[in-house]
Amino acid sequence: MHSSERDGCAMELIHVCLNVADADESIAFYEQFGFEESWSFETPDGETVNRYVADENGVELQLSETEGETEFEEGTAWDHLAIGVDDVDAVFEEIDHYGVESKPADQPAAGARTAFVRDPDGHVVELVQPLE
Numbered sequence: 001m002h003s004s005e006r007d008g009c010a011m012e013l014i015h016v017c018l019n020v021a022d023a024d025e026s027i028a029f030y031e032q033f034g035f036e037e038s039w040s041f042e043t044p045d046g047e048t049v050n051r052y053v054a055d056e057n058g059v060e061l062q063l064s065e066t067e068g069e070t071e072f073e074e075g076t077a078w079d080h081l082a083i084g085v086d087d088v089d090a091v092f093e094e095i096d097h098y099g100v101e102s103k104p105a106d107q108p109a110a111g112a113r114t115a116f117v118r119d120p121d122g123h124v125v126e127l128v129q130p131l132e
Contacts, residue, residue, distance in 0.1 A: 013059065015052065015061060015062045016060075016062065016081060017050075017061075017063075017064055018119075018123055019121070020065050020120065020121045021071070021121055022120065023049060023065040025120045026119060026120050027053055027063065029120055030053050031053070032094075032095045032096065033083050033085070034055055035053035037052065037053050038052045038053060038060065039051075039052050040052060047066055047067045048066040048067070049064075049065050050063070051063045061081075072121055078123075079124065080124035081123060081124070081125050082126040083125060083127060084129070085128065085129055086129065088104045088113045088115050088127045088128070088129040089104045089113075089115075092117070095117070097119070097125075098118045098120050099118035100115075100116070100118075104127075111130060112129060112130055112131055113129045113130075114126055115127045
């Protein structure tokens with residue numbers, strides 16, 4: 001997990017929640033990056049299923065599928081999810097994605113080579129490879 005210290009309180013990133021139309025399809029997308037399904041729960045009314053995938057470092061994505069909700073507006077508060085990869089160009093060519101926002105390119109100011117793709121529900125996913 002990623003954690004930091006602020007004003008004497010330890011903070012830790014637990015998960016990021018993404019609203020999805022089809023949790024199975026989303027899980028298959030994120031498995032391409034080494035995430036594995038870790039656990040799930042259903043709301044008491046049975047309308048929403050929350051399924052989690054985690055990477056080898058314990059970072060989790062909560063994929064929340066609510067019955068009847070299949071389209072989501074891209075809000076201004078959410079921008080993208082960054083996933084570190086060994087080779088941006090290879091991953092960009094190999095994975096099944098749902099749209100290209102930007103092809104692989106060096107970002108010297110950020111010290112990384114990046115590309116941006118979309119997941120099954122239109123969330124933007126940044127692929128990040130540190131520049132040598």
